[in-house]
Amino acid sequence: MWTKYHKKRKFGRLVLPAITVAFVSYFSYHSVHGDLGLIATEKFEKQRMERLSELKKLTDKREALERQVRLLSDGSLEKDMLDETARYQLNVSRSDEIVVFNSYF
Template sequence: MWTKQHKKRHYGRLVTPIMATAFFSYFGYHSLNGDLGLRATEVFEQRRVAREAELGDLVKVRKELERQVSLMSAGSLEKDMLDEKARYYLNVSRSDEIVIFK
């Protein structure tokens, strides 16, 4: 007859709670601080708002440039615009003129 006695250990009861705590801690931490976490989402949103403002400024500049190009196109060439651009880029003026650069 086999009569060896051994004491039961209760470590088996702790394995599941420890594993669950580790699992939730890991994913909880990365849901806040990870590359796609809540804090990173806030940073992305701030960048998006800043870039939308920058886009608005660039759209205004582009429209102004398109307007200037349309004034210099072959169909509606305005001599004043052509004269202004030529003087600005070639740095030429008459002696009786006053030049103010913006």
């Protein structure tokens, strides 16, 4: 209620803008630096790409191992593959053979 004795205060006019600036500043800061902010999102994306490349390497290695197991399984036992694997594991060769090592085991 306005009366003729009402004093105009300058402080009262700044309260609402100050509260608004405080809220906007708080949410702006946390949208960039918070747990789900822009910087954290970049870190998550970088970590995702690293793990995706690691997954690709592990998948390729697993497929290679599955191929070897398939060749050594009972249904399609290949004598050459069995002989090659046994010689590599036991480090055995004949005197008239030339040995070339591959690092796929």
